[in-house]
Each structure stands twice: as C-alpha cells, then as structure tokens.
Amino acid sequence: MKLINKSHVAKRMPVRLAVNTICKGLFFLATLVGLIVLAILFYRIFTQGIGHLNGDFLQNFASRKPEEAGIKAALIGSVWLMAVVAPVSLMLGVGTAIYLEEYARKNWITTFIKVNISNLAGVPSIVFGLLGLTVFVRALALDRSVLAAGLTMSLLVLSVIIVAAQEAIRAVPRDLREASFGMGATKWQTIRKVVLPAAIPGILTGGILALSRAIGETAPLVVVGIPLFIAFLPQTVLDTFTVLPMQIYNWTSRPQEEFQQVAAAGIIVLLILLIVMNSIAVLIRNKFQKRY
Amino acid sequence: MRRFKGLAMTVVMGGVIAVAAGCGSDDAKTSGSEGKGSSQLQGEVITDGSSTVFPIMEAVAEEYMSAQPDVKVSVGSSGTGGGFKKFIAGETDLSNASRPVKEEESAMLDDKGIKYTELKLAFDGISIVVNKDNDFIDSLTVEELQKLWIDNGKVKKWSDIRPEWPKEEIKFYSPGTDSGTYDYFNEVILEEKPMVENATLSEDDNVLVQGVEGDKNAIGFFGFAYYAENKDKLKIISIDNGKGAVEPTHETIKSGEYAPLSRPLYTYVANKSVAEKEQVADYTQFVIENAGELSEEVGYISLPEEEYQKDLDKLKELKK
Numbered sequence: 001m002k003l004i005n006k007s008h009v010a011k012r013m014p015v016r017l018a019v020n021t022i023c024k025g026l027f028f029l030a031t032l033v034g035l036i037v038l039a040i041l042f043y044r045i046f047t048q049g050i051g052h053l054n055g056d057f058l059q060n061f062a063s064r065k066p067e068e069a070g071i072k073a074a075l076i077g078s079v080w081l082m083a084v085v086a087p088v089s090l091m092l093g094v095g096t097a098i099y100l101e102e103y104a105r106k107n108w109i110t111t112f113i114k115v116n117i118s119n120l121a122g123v124p125s126i127v128f129g130l131l132g133l134t135v136f137v138r139a140l141a142l143d144r145s146v147l148a149a150g151l152t153m154s155l156l157v158l159s160v161i162i163v164a165a166q167e168a169i170r171a172v173p174r175d176l177r178e179a180s181f182g183m184g185a186t187k188w189q190t191i192r193k194v195v196l197p198a199a200i201p202g203i204l205t206g207g208i209l210a211l212s213r214a215i216g217e218t219a220p221l222v223v224v225g226i227p228l229f230i231a232f233l234p235q236t237v238l239d240t241f242t243v244l245p246m247q248i249y250n251w252t253s254r255p256q257e258e259f260q261q262v263a264a265a266g267i268i269v270l271l272i273l274l275i276v277m278n279s280i281a282v283l284i285r286n287k288f289q290k291r292y
Numbered sequence: 293m294r295r296f297k298g299l300a301m302t303v304v305m306g307g308v309i310a311v312a313a314g315c316g317s318d319d320a321k322t323s324g325s326e327g328k329g330s331s332q333l334q335g336e337v338i339t340d341g342s343s344t345v346f347p348i349m350e351a352v353a354e355e356y357m358s359a360q361p362d363v364k365v366s367v368g369s370s371g372t373g374g375g376f377k378k379f380i381a382g383e384t385d386l387s388n389a390s391r392p393v394k395e396e397e398s399a400m401l402d403d404k405g406i407k408y409t410e411l412k413l414a415f416d417g418i419s420i421v422v423n424k425d426n427d428f429i430d431s432l433t434v435e436e437l438q439k440l441w442i443d444n445g446k447v448k449k450w451s452d453i454r455p456e457w458p459k460e461e462i463k464f465y466s467p468g469t470d471s472g473t474y475d476y477f478n479e480v481i482l483e484e485k486p487m488v489e490n491a492t493l494s495e496d497d498n499v500l501v502q503g504v505e506g507d508k509n510a511i512g513f514f515g516f517a518y519y520a521e522n523k524d525k526l527k528i529i530s531i532d533n534g535k536g537a538v539e540p541t542h543e544t545i546k547s548g549e550y551a552p553l554s555r556p557l558y559t560y561v562a563n564k565s566v567a568e569k570e571q572v573a574d575y576t577q578f579v580i581e582n583a584g585e586l587s588e589e590v591g592y593i594s595l596p597e598e599e600y601q602k603d604l605d606k607l608k609e610l611k612k
Contacts, residue, residue: 231354
C-alpha cells in the first residue's frame with residue numbers, strides 16, 4: 001500500500017518550487033527597499049559630513065562660523081538627557097508592566113488601564129511637551145533643566161516600554177512559574193529570579209526603541225523651552241542644556257551652504273551615539289538570553 | 293555570536309572614549325576660568341524667541357562668552373510668538389522678535405506688570421524670487437503682489453497678472469504661518485486676507501529655495517540672507533512701491549528705499565531684569581554694541597549708527 005501518490009507529488013512539484021522562489025524574491029525585495037534607502041542616506045550623510053568630523057567638532061560649542069561650529073554642548077546634553085530618561089522610564093515602565101501582568105486582578109479596571117496605556121503611544125509628542133511645560137517646568141518649578149526635560153521625555157516613551165515589557169512578561173512560559181512555585185518560591189522571588197531574567201530580551205528591545213525615539217525627538221523639548229545655543233555644560237540635572245536633534249535642525253535651516261555639511265557631521269555623531277546605546281542594550285540582552 | 297560581541301564592544305569603547313574626551317576638555321576649561329579676577333560677572337541670561345533673529349543672538353552670545361565666561365547665556369529659538377509667551381510668563385530676560393510686539397501680547401504683559409523696552413538689532417529685506425529660467429518678470433508692483441498672493445478661489449496663471457505673460461499655472465512657496473516672516477508679509481501685502489490656497493508652506497527656508505529653484509513657474513519669498521546665499525540659483529524681483537522698481541540690496545534695505553518689505557528685527561528686554569541683574573544689563577549693552585557688525589556677518593543688514601546710539605540711551609535710562 002502506497003501512502004504517497006508519487007506521480008501526483010511530482011506533478012505539483014514545479015509549481016510549488018516556483019511559488020517558493022517567487023516568495024523568496026518578493027521578501028528579499030522588501031528587505032532591499034529599506035536597505036537601499038538606508039545606504040543612500042548613509043552615503044549622502046557621510047560624503048557631506050565626514051570633512052567636518054574631527055576632534056574640534058566634538059570639542060567646540062556652536063558658532064556662527066561653520067568652520068568653528070562644534071557639537072559639544074548638544075552631545076553632552078543628549079548624554080545627560082539619556083542619563084535621566086533611561087533609568088526613569090525603564091524603572092517606571094517595567095514596574096508598571098510587572099504590576100499589571102503579575103499582581104493586578106484581571107477585571108475591567110485593569111483592562112481599561114491597559115487600553116489607555118496602549119493609546120498613549122499614539123499621542124503626538126507635542127502634547128507631552130505641553131504637559132511637561134505645565135507640570136515639570138512651571139508647577140514643580142524645575143525650570144528648563146535636564147530633569148524637567150528628562151521627565152517629559154520619560155513620559156513620552158513610557159507607554160512603549162510598558163507595552164513591550166508586558167508582552168515579554170506574558171511570553172514567559174507558565175511551566176517556569178509553576179516550577180518555581182513548586183520549589184516553594186514566593187511570588188516576588190519567582191518574578192525576580194525566573195520571570196524577569198526570561199523577559200529581559202523582550203524588555204530591552206522595547207527599551208531600545210523607546211530610547212532611540214527619545215534621543216531623536218525635538219518637538220516636546222522646543223515646547224518645554226530648551227534653548228538652542230548655550231556655551232556651557234550642565235553640571236547637575238537642574239542645569240539647562242541643549243540636544244543633538246535641535247542643533248542639527250537649526251544647522252539644516254541656515255542659509256549658508258557650509259552649515260549643511262556641519263549638520264551632516266552632527267547627524268553622524270547622533271548615529272554613533274545611537275549605535276553605542278543600542279550596542280550596550282544588545283550586550284546586556286546577550287548576557288541574559290536563555291532559551292527554553 | 294562571539295565575533296559580533298567583539299564588534300559591539302569596540303563600538304561601545306569608541307563611543308565612551310569620544311564622550312569622555314568631550315567631558316575631559318570641559319573640566320579643564322572651567323577650572324581655568326575660575327582663576328580669572330573677581331571682577332567677572334556671574335549668573336544667567338535667558339533669551340528666547342524668533343528663529344530669524346537666532347543667528348544674530350547666537351553670534352552675540354558666542355562673542356560674549358570670551359568677554360564674560362562665567363555668565364551663562366542661553367538662546368532659544370521657539371519663534372517670535374512662542375518667545376513672547378515665555379516672556380509674558382516671566383521666564384526670559386530678552387525676547388527676540390522678527391515683528392513688533394502685537395497688541396494682545398503687550399496687553400498680557402501689562403496684566404502681568406512686566407515692563408519692557410524694544411531694541412532694534414538689524415534689518416532684513418523680505419526677498420521675492422522666481423525661477424532662474426523665468427525670463428518675463430523683472431519687477432512687480434505692490435498691487436500685483438497682492439493680486440498674486442491673495443486667494444480668490446481660482447487657480448492663478450501668470451496671464452491673470454499681466455496679459456502678455458504665459459498662460460501657465462503659478463506655484464507659490466511661502467514660509468510657515470508660525471514665522472515672523474509670514475506675519476510681516478501677511479500684514480503689509482496680504483493685509484490679513486487669506487493667502488492663495490495652493491501655496492506650499494515650509495518652516496525651513498531652504499526647502500523654499502529648493503522649491504523655487506526646481507520649478508519654472510514658481511514664486512516665493514523669504515529673508516534676504518537666503519537669497520544672498522543662493523544668488524546664482526534664483527532670480528530676484530524688484531518691487532515697485534509707486535516710486536520706481538527697487539531691487540533688494542544691502543544699500544536699498546539699509547536706506548529703507550526697498551519698501552514695504554524691509555523689516556527691522558527686534559529684541560525686547562524686561563526692564564526689571566536690567567535693573568536687578570547686573571549680568572543682563574551688561575549683556576544687553578553688549579548686544580547693542582555688537583549687533584551691527586555681527587548681524588552683517590550672519591547675513592542681515594546693520595542699522596544706521598544713530599539707531600544703536602538711541603538703543604544705548606534707552607538702556608542707560610533703565611539702569612538708573
């Protein structure tokens with residue numbers, strides 16, 4: 001008795017293989033579109049900006065003369081901003097996700113909160129800027145400081161982190177939790193020793209996306225009133241500062257051609273900073289990655 | 293995976309070193325400036341406002357840094373209107389503007405009890421430009437400008453303005469409605485009537501330059517500096533205000549001959565800040581003394597000398 005009709009399979013084979021090849025080509029093409037655009041962008045930015053990218057560029061403040069213009073204030077400012085945004089948004093975000101997924105009772109209030117958090121991700125960033133201006137800058141009198149701007153940005157990216165962390169926590173297999181409880185662990189011990197380590201790769205992916213957004217945003221900072229030109233560096237989180245994307249935008253809108261090249265050099269610095277941040281996250285992720 | 297880790301590690305280390313280099317040099321500078329005499333002023337000077345005025349203020353702040361390294365000057369660029377909002381809230385010492393303060397704004401300042409002084413910094417000439425290949429326009433009268441830019445609900449062709457011009461659709465390029473340039477044009481040309489509906493608006497004047505450069509039937513306007521930097525790519529239109537056509541040049545803008553599109557750029561200083569904060573008074577004086585030379589450097593046109601003298605006299609009154 002034959003279980004497989006070989007002639008039928010043989011007849012269908014060319015069509016199946018053709019469909020397979022077409023699909024492969026289609027998806028390769030889809031990948032290529034993004035890659036080509038990225039390559040063009042890189043080519044343009046690097047050919048324009050590489051001439052300006054040197055030690056002086058990193059160590060000078062902004063200037064009216066393109067050849068003397070530097071990015072020091074903006075670069076250090078962006079690093080300061082991240083130093084506030086990363087811990088605040090990750091701690092609040094992961095904390096919220098743990099509460100909602102592990103502790104909160106599954107009732108309509110929890111569902112209502114979850115739906116609202118997801119919706120927050122779609123709120124225009126300028127609205128968060130207005131919120132930051134009213135609450136942090138004016139009501140809490142933090143002025144135009146790193147802290148005020150950092151808290152505003154943290155709120156902006158919080159929902160992305162919460163949603164990603166929730167998904168990651170939910171994806172941890174039930175068996176692991178039950179095994180942990182079976183060994184006599186408490187809920188907190190289970191979360192800390194079993195659930196979080198297993199969820200960290202997913203949480204960090206969300207964190208990378210969120211922080212990359214925070215480092216590239218300008219609109220909320222303009223509303224908060226972060227200045228564009230400063231010739232000093234913040235010493236504490238209560239000092240004022242400026243950030244890379246604002247500085248870059250200003251250079252691109254200058255009439256002088258040379259400033260376009262300075263802007264390109266600024267974009268390279270921003271890209272490098274992003275790569276550094278993401279690499280740190282990838283390193284941490286690899287350290288914790290365990291497969292079940 | 294291991295190879296990837298190595299690569300990532302190199303990138304991280306590179307970044308850390310770059311950032312550390314930046315920080316390191318800063319420490320050296322601050323400790324150096326502390327040694328300078330005690331006659332140095334300290335404190336903050338907070339300025340915000342027009343993005344058109346920003347390059348002048350950036351230049352002034354840059355120069356002031358070597359005169360008074362311990363004074364922390366910050367210059368924002370949130371637009372004339374946005375700047376006045378912060379000025380009204382009492383958050384800034386100086387508010388830069390590319391148009392005079394509006395009535396409602398000055399009423400709000402009165403409500404808050406904020407007294408202020410208007411200082412003129414420089415001139416800008418709003419330049420009307422067309423495509424380089426446009427060979428039929430050399431000059432326009434103010435009435436023709438109005439006919440061009442005020443919306444009448446129809447698609448406009450060049451032949452609607454002067455019958456001998458081609459029957460082709462006109463493309464309009466204008467600065468965004470948040471800019472003081474738009475406000476000024478709105479006031480003197482549009483006279484508060486709506487602008488043509490199909491105009492392309494952009495907050496970035498370089499986008500307007502590219503738009504006009506790439507479209508044979510385009511017309512646009514923006515600050516003089518953007519024309520001056522792109523002279524070879526654009527064709528400038530002379531404006532006839534009843535006294536013959538005048539092309540915007542350094543001289544005609546300075547003398548006021550290029551009318552009505554020459555506009556002064558301002559900064560508004562809070563009287564209280566000048567009276568109470570020594571560094572603000574000193575900075576404001578520095579602004580007036582250097583605005584002429586520095587505005588020329590960044591592409592604007594300086595005022596006649598007596599205007600700056602008037603500003604200095606005003607400031608002296610405030611310090612008393």
